[in-house]
Structure formats: structure tokens, C-alpha cells
Amino acid sequence: MKASLEAALQQSGLLDAWVSQQGLGILSAEAEEVWIAPNPQFFGYTLADYLYPTPPEDSSLQAESIDEILRTISLGDSGADNPGASVSEQGYFRLGALCGKAAPKKRAEFIGKETRHRTRLAEMARLETLMEQEQQSIDGCTLQIDRIEGSLNRLASEKSLFPGGDELQEAFSRLAQARREMESALEEERQKVDHFRQASQAYQETTAELHRFMQGWTIPKHTGGLTFAREQLQSYRQLLGELRSHWSSYRISLETLDRTAAGLLEAAGKIEEETVELESLQETLRHINAQIAAFEKALKDLGIEDIDRQLRELEHERDLLKKGMDSLDKEIRKLEREQGIEESKLSGAQELLAEKETTIKQAREAWLAEWNRRLVAEWSETEVSEEQLPGLYRVVQQVLQKYRDEKYIQKSKDGITNDLFLAFQECRGNLHSYGPELVLDEEHQRNLVLFMRDRHNPLPPHALVHELKTTEEEQRLLLSQKDRELYEQIIIHSVGKAIRYKILRAEQWVQQMNRLMEQRDTSSGLRLHLKWEPRAASNEKELDTLQLVNLLKKDPQMLRNQEIEQMIEHFRSRITWAKQEADQHDTLRQWIYRLLDYREWFRFTLYYEKGEQPRRELTDSRFNALSGGEKALSMYIPLFAATYSRYNDCRPEAPKIISLDEAFAGVDDENMRDMFGLLTQLDFDYMMTSQVLWGCYDTVPKLSVYEIYRPKDAKYVTLIQYYWNGFRRMLVDEGMVEENA
Known part of the structure; x- marks a missing residue:
């Protein structure tokens, strides 16, 4: 029982929790600990019924405080009446809404004074055993060091017995000469091997080319x-x-x-x-x-x-x-x-x-017998007969002109028959339910492809295709109503609701960005404005983006049948186009995701005003005509505004961090001051690198600056820290750092 109680207390975290008469007062602001707040239970069984306090003589805790802690923890299942802490003899525990069971222990280690004494003795014995093992390891290392020193002494004596430098130089020269000869021989051998490998590869390639060229031939593949x-x-x-x-x-x-x-x-x-x-x-x-x-x-x-x-x-x-x-x-x-x-x-x-x-x-x-089979759908409606020979010859001439090309002229009858057989084998598995068979017409010596689903009425391929197309059209008409209901449910209610919310949110972002950009007062009078403009429809079946967005913004209950049909036809046209594109590359899921991405329905257009000039679109040519500082401002201001709009979706306590490399390059001091003021107004936390930028402006309340110093291409760098308090820049020494810490 003692072991089960100890396991439950240890698993729940109560066994090693802090106990203090001062409560939280003993913890510093940065400390992180778990403690027990006394809440004695005077009804029911508690740990005080099984355990009693034995505080050390030099401890500041009183037995009464420990007894209150023991009475705070109920014994058994406390149930919903007691939302506090409880443990059971079987190892179960409860901490408010948290419940659990601890793995059983072989024996108790901490409950009981004698038990703790035995645990300390066992731990001391274990540590003494480890010390003995470490001492043995140290002795082994000492012996190994002695052996290494003996080896060094032997090597020194053997070195003294080495021959003189002239003999070694002569031997080294002979060795170098032998190595050069061996390298020359190896190089010659390598060249021979490469030549042999190239010849073998050429022979293999020629043989492979011969086999590829003679593929399908009955001629033996040898010289004879x-x-x-x-x-x-x-x-x-x-x-x-x-x-x-x-x-x-x-x-x-x-x-x-x-x-x-x-x-x-x-x-x-x-x-x-x-x-x-x-x-x-x-x-x-x-x-x-x-x-x-x-x-x-x-x-x-x-x-x-x-x-x-x-x-x-x-x-x-x-x-x-x-x-x-x-x-x-x-x-x-x-x-x-x-x-x-x-x-x-x-x-x-x-x-x-x-x-x-x-x-x-x-x-x-x-x-005429072949023509009357109506195997080619293109000519199935053309009627010819033996009695009208001029008309028959004209039709024959038209057929010859259409099919007289390299595809058929260069192939023999056997080659075309083989192609037909291969195509039949490829399609036979997919059309198994229609009973495809390749039948030999002995009268005309030709092969016929017939579908024997009905043995008494076999169908040629074009008749089966016509039947399948008719069935497909009937199924399409049957599914059109269900298809409309599915489009209405998904596009208008479920997906349409999500798209409507995201479009409204994006419009709010654009408005917020424009308010921030209009508040900027640059030295050159440059003012920026952003528009989120809808794209035009790609075909007559689709709606303009503006019209589609207006319909999506409406309450679905207020939409007329004509407007619902327009939306369904729009998305049906887009999905049909997506299916065609998915047959060539990517998957249909990816194309559906793209066409439902509302961001693809709009395009951002940036406008600018300068002085008394009217608002105009900032095209590439007009952007290139701006000064370097104005170019930088036209990039930074929309970027900061867009980042701020996105950060507004996070929680209030979340950090708003941005980083810039070579920040504000080409911007003059007045506009740079305004840029830092914008960062302060947007409550950004930022990290920047620059060769000349310090960031010490009155629009910045506080800033830490590090100067990296590397004298004369040294292998080290020195960091010099400064602090800007909103009024002046100060050098930070170690004392200030420790004092601030």
C-alpha cells in the first residue's frame, strides 16, 4: 500500500512539490516551480490517517503545516464533491479535472523516516560502486599511458638506429624513380583499358543498334x-x-x-x-x-x-x-x-x-461491301451504289485524297494488321463488358472488330460509340438537376460563405493599408494608394469578378433564380476548363483549388500622387522615373502596411517581428525618420542591418544598436553596443549591462 501511495503521489507531482509557510513569497519573478496550497479536509479519509509528519529538527516547517498538507489530499476516489487532490491505494490519483494512474513500484523509497534512510544508504552504496568503477577506469588509463610511454621510448631508440641522410636520399630517389615508372606503366595500362573499354562499348552499341534495327525480323542475328x-x-x-x-x-x-x-x-x-x-x-x-x-x-x-x-x-x-x-x-x-x-x-x-x-x-x-459496313463515322451518311458509277468513283477519289499520306503509304497490309491487333489488345481489357472480338472475314480476307454483347446483333465500333454517346447524354440530362443542387449547396452556402468572408476581410485589409499610407507625409510629397481590382471574365459563360463578388456578398435567401443560375453556370464553366487542364498536367484537385482561390479573381494596382499631380497608376516606366528615395518609399510603405494588416489577425500579446537587410538604402534622413516613425506607430519589433544606418531619430523611443568592428581584415570581429533612449545615443559597457540585468 505504501508503495502504491508513493507511486500515485510521485506520478501526480505531489511528492516533490514545494511546501512553504510563506507560499509564493519565496519565489522570484523568473522562478518556475510547483507548490502545494493547504486546504485541509476534515471529513472523510485523508493521507493524515495513514501518514504523520516528521520534520527535521533544523527545518523551519512545523508539524502542523505538514499535517494540513496531508489533510489536503483525500484518500480514495473523491468524486465530483471534492474537486481537490486525491489518491487511492491502487495507484489512482485526481488533481481537479486531471485523473490518472501510476505504475506500481516494488517498494516505497520516500514515505517513512526509516524508508528514506534505507533509500539514502542504497543510493550511497550505488554511488560508491560507481566511484570504484571510475577508479578502475583511471587505473586502466594509467596503465595505458605507461604502455604508450614505453612505446615512445622504443620508437626513439629505433629512430637512433636509422641510416644516415645520404643513404635515405639515394633510396628515396630510387623509390621515386620506381614510382614514376610504375605510374607510367599504370597510365599506359589505363589508356589501354580505356581504349579497350571504348572499343567494347562501341561494339555493344553497334550490336544493340543492330538488334533494335532488326527487332521483329525473322532473320538470324549473325553474319551468315x-x-x-x-x-x-x-x-x-x-x-x-x-x-x-x-x-x-x-x-x-x-x-x-x-x-x-x-x-x-x-x-x-x-x-x-x-x-x-x-x-x-x-x-x-x-x-x-x-x-x-x-x-x-x-x-x-x-x-x-x-x-x-x-x-x-x-x-x-x-x-x-x-x-x-x-x-x-x-x-x-x-x-x-x-x-x-x-x-x-x-x-x-x-x-x-x-x-x-x-x-x-x-x-x-x-x-462496296466494305463501304456498306459503315465502319468510318465520317462517311457513314454517304450513299453509293453500283448503278451510280460516276458518284461512286467521286467518293473513292475523295477517300484516296483524305487517307493518301505517309501514315498509310509506307505501311503494308501486314503492318496495318499488326497495329490493329495491338490496339485491340490494349483496349480489350477496358471494354471487356461489351464482349470485343476480332473476327476474320474469309470472303474478303480482312479482320473485323465486333462487340458481341448481343450475339444475334453484333455492333461495329462506331455503332457502340454512338450508343455510348447517347447513353452519356441521357445520363447528363438525368444528373443536371442533382448537379445544380450540388453546385447551389457547395458554391452558394458552404464554400461561398467562406469566400465571402475572406473577400470582406481582404477589402478591410486594403482599406486599412490605404489609411496608413495616406497618413505618410514624405519630403517629396509622394502619396500612395492601393486598389484591389477585379479581373474580367475569360469567356461569355463566366461572370465578371465584380458581378460574382456582388452576388456572393448577398444573402443566399435573397438571390433570384436567375442569379443562382448565373453563378452555377460560371463555376460549371470554370470546373469544365479545370478538367481539361487536369488531363494535360497536375491533378483536378489542384485546378479546383486554383479556380476557387479568390485571390486569383483580383489584382493589386498601386497608384501614386506627387505634389498637385492627379492620382496615376504606378507602372514600371513611371516607377523608373522616380528618384532612388521615392522608389524605396513606394516599396517600403505598402510592404509595412500589408504586414501590419496581416499581423492584426494575431493575438494582442503576439510579437510583430520584421527583419530588413540593407534597410532604407537610398532614402534621405527626413523620409528615413518618417519610416522609423511608421514602424513605431505600427508597434513593430524589428532587426535591421546597414552600413550607415543608426536609427537614432526622435520618432524612435528606444533602440539597441550593435556596431561590428573588424580591423584590417582580422579573423575576429568586435561588437560595440549602443543604446538609444529616445534623446541620445549612449555606449553600453559591461557594468551597465550587469546593472540592467
Whole structure:
């Protein structure tokens, strides 16, 4: 029981608390202690029922005082009737509203005179044991010192046995030469190793580049495989050249066929012309024969000489006509041969044309079957058919122009199929609930992506996208009312209330800062004024900041439905923009925090007046036109005013500390005096550094100044302390410091 009581008293702080008849009178102003104020309890059990006072004979405390202390502490749970101190036999204690339980002790150490005596004896025995241990440590250190001194003596004797300086110098020279040779060899070895490492690295890089270049190839990655691939590539290049040559021959044959057909038409025209000319010649021949007969008759009438002359002329003309007819017969036979050749070529060209038309028809049917799948949403509304070939060809030309780029020209069918397979595998997990499958269309030899959620009605990708967009629009319409209620509850009531309070508080800060700045009377007549101006809206769906702030300042119960809708639309537009930005960088939480930060809705604009000039905005160009002192004042005065406004939120006893490095540089004495007056008026505690500033002005009631003196770049500095009492500056010596202490 005694141990439990002692543990409870020790844990609660009552065991080692001060007891004094004078109470607080014995404590100094800077002291910090715990004492017991007597408040005897005459009803119920107290410590006086178990303990009795035994003060030392030389103590100033009386047994009665200690008895009152013991009766102040109740025994057991005092409950709410006694708000004082109490302890229990189980180790529980109570100090007013403070309750607790102490850990049990093995035995009591301080309660009881005999107990304290035994505790002192045990502590003395423990300290004597520690002293013996320390003495053993001292003896061990002494032995170690003796051993070290013996080692030093041996080292001194060995040093005396060392050889002379010449021998050491020669040995040192040989050692230095050997070291240089070894360093040269090591350097040569290092260069060899670096060269080998570079060669190995180049080989590894080349091998890695080869593997990256041959990634996906089935060619073995060794010299034999590459040699065989090069030979196959050369064979492929040769075959490709032959194919190109055959293609050129084919194109030349087509051109020859076209020229032959044109020549055949021209020959037919010529044959027709020659036939007409032959009939004309035959008519001429009959006419000549008739003339011959007439001439023969006339010859008979005229005489032989005339007849003979006319006969020779007619024979000559007949020979000429015969030669012309022979020439025409040859030309006709030649044209007939050419016509036969061209007809055979025309027959071959017609067969080739029929094959091409069949191929084109098959390709057109395959293309129409592919087109009717409506896989591309952009062309899903365009209708084409076999009956309207001109319209079909126009659509094909438009598709070719749109998709004829490097993305598809440089890829083969197998490459595009592999890309489709990879994209399908990436999206398959996310769209698992819709049953995506990659189906092979054997008729057209192509892969189809279908969603088999309904096996009887599989959907292509664009149909599923259209269905999902329709569902999304329906969900958006269903959630719009709940969305409006959420915006109204958060923006207008909870968040809006906090923003409204902060904006009103910030406006009060600005007004307070302007009052402080207007009170400044500088030597140049410079006066400053600060405005907290709202920013304009970024788009037509958003409200101007001034309009938004006016709505937030209103009582939510007084807002009209139109005003509430304007606020909700404003924040909905901002949150939509935040979602778009969050997809690119940062998180949505960070962007929501930024758009609800009311400080981003405003901007601070500083204005100034000088003399009789009107108030103007302090832009960079106008700031640069001010003097050095005016520039400093235009920075310090708003800074001090803003700091003072922020410090007004703290408790009255909190210190208002500021620190300045190279304080008030470039400010003249008159304005500097006003600056210190402003610091005094604002009740700032400040620390400043400067090369020339002392701060000894009549606007400063008291100030401690330290001058740092460092003579001739010494390795130490000297601090010289001064004290300004509001009237004069005094040097502070050690006596004054001790006296003030």
C-alpha cells in the first residue's frame, strides 16, 4: 500500500512539490516551480490517517503545516464533491479535472523516516560502486599511458638506429624513380583499358543498334544470316527491276495498241478514199475507151497519120493509167495486211480489257461491301451504289485524297494488321463488358472488330460509340438537376460563405493599408494608394469578378433564380476548363483549388500622387522615373502596411517581428525618420542591418544598436553596443549591462 501511495503521489507531482509557510513569497519573478496550497479536509479519509509528519529538527516547517498538507489530499476516489487532490491505494490519483494512474513500484523509497534512510544508504552504496568503477577506469588509463610511454621510448631508440641522410636520399630517389615508372606503366595500362573499354562499348552499341534495327525480323542475328539476307535482298532487287521492266513493256504495249487502233482507223479511212479514187479512175478508163473508139472512128475518117499520132498518145496515157492502177493495188494489199495485224491486236486488247473490267468489277463489289459496313463515322451518311458509277468513283477519289499520306503509304497490309491487333489488345481489357472480338472475314480476307454483347446483333465500333454517346447524354440530362443542387449547396452556402468572408476581410485589409499610407507625409510629397481590382471574365459563360463578388456578398435567401443560375453556370464553366487542364498536367484537385482561390479573381494596382499631380497608376516606366528615395518609399510603405494588416489577425500579446537587410538604402534622413516613425506607430519589433544606418531619430523611443568592428581584415570581429533612449545615443559597457540585468 505504501508503495502504491508513493507511486500515485510521485506520478501526480505531489511528492516533490514545494511546501512553504510563506507560499509564493519565496519565489522570484523568473522562478518556475510547483507548490502545494493547504486546504485541509476534515471529513472523510485523508493521507493524515495513514501518514504523520516528521520534520527535521533544523527545518523551519512545523508539524502542523505538514499535517494540513496531508489533510489536503483525500484518500480514495473523491468524486465530483471534492474537486481537490486525491489518491487511492491502487495507484489512482485526481488533481481537479486531471485523473490518472501510476505504475506500481516494488517498494516505497520516500514515505517513512526509516524508508528514506534505507533509500539514502542504497543510493550511497550505488554511488560508491560507481566511484570504484571510475577508479578502475583511471587505473586502466594509467596503465595505458605507461604502455604508450614505453612505446615512445622504443620508437626513439629505433629512430637512433636509422641510416644516415645520404643513404635515405639515394633510396628515396630510387623509390621515386620506381614510382614514376610504375605510374607510367599504370597510365599506359589505363589508356589501354580505356581504349579497350571504348572499343567494347562501341561494339555493344553497334550490336544493340543492330538488334533494335532488326527487332521483329525473322532473320538470324549473325553474319551468315545477314549475308544470306543481303543475297536475298539483291535477288529481290533484281526481280523488282525485272518486274518494273515488264511493267514498262506492258505500258508500252498498251500505248502501241492505242496507236495501232488509231492507225487502223486511219487505214480504213485511206482504203475508203482509195476505193472512191479507184472508181473514179475506172470511170475515167471507160471514158478513155469510149474516146479511143471515137478516135478510131475519126481516124478512119481523117486518115492514118492523124490516127497513128493519136494512137501513140492514147497508148502512152494507157500505160500511165496502168501503172497507177498497179500502184493502187499494191497499196490496197499493204493496207489489207496492216488491217489484219491491227485486228488481231485489237482482239487481244479487247480480251485484256474484259479481264480488267472483271477485276475492276470484283474490286468494286468488295469495296462496296466494305463501304456498306459503315465502319468510318465520317462517311457513314454517304450513299453509293453500283448503278451510280460516276458518284461512286467521286467518293473513292475523295477517300484516296483524305487517307493518301505517309501514315498509310509506307505501311503494308501486314503492318496495318499488326497495329490493329495491338490496339485491340490494349483496349480489350477496358471494354471487356461489351464482349470485343476480332473476327476474320474469309470472303474478303480482312479482320473485323465486333462487340458481341448481343450475339444475334453484333455492333461495329462506331455503332457502340454512338450508343455510348447517347447513353452519356441521357445520363447528363438525368444528373443536371442533382448537379445544380450540388453546385447551389457547395458554391452558394458552404464554400461561398467562406469566400465571402475572406473577400470582406481582404477589402478591410486594403482599406486599412490605404489609411496608413495616406497618413505618410514624405519630403517629396509622394502619396500612395492601393486598389484591389477585379479581373474580367475569360469567356461569355463566366461572370465578371465584380458581378460574382456582388452576388456572393448577398444573402443566399435573397438571390433570384436567375442569379443562382448565373453563378452555377460560371463555376460549371470554370470546373469544365479545370478538367481539361487536369488531363494535360497536375491533378483536378489542384485546378479546383486554383479556380476557387479568390485571390486569383483580383489584382493589386498601386497608384501614386506627387505634389498637385492627379492620382496615376504606378507602372514600371513611371516607377523608373522616380528618384532612388521615392522608389524605396513606394516599396517600403505598402510592404509595412500589408504586414501590419496581416499581423492584426494575431493575438494582442503576439510579437510583430520584421527583419530588413540593407534597410532604407537610398532614402534621405527626413523620409528615413518618417519610416522609423511608421514602424513605431505600427508597434513593430524589428532587426535591421546597414552600413550607415543608426536609427537614432526622435520618432524612435528606444533602440539597441550593435556596431561590428573588424580591423584590417582580422579573423575576429568586435561588437560595440549602443543604446538609444529616445534623446541620445549612449555606449553600453559591461557594468551597465550587469546593472540592467
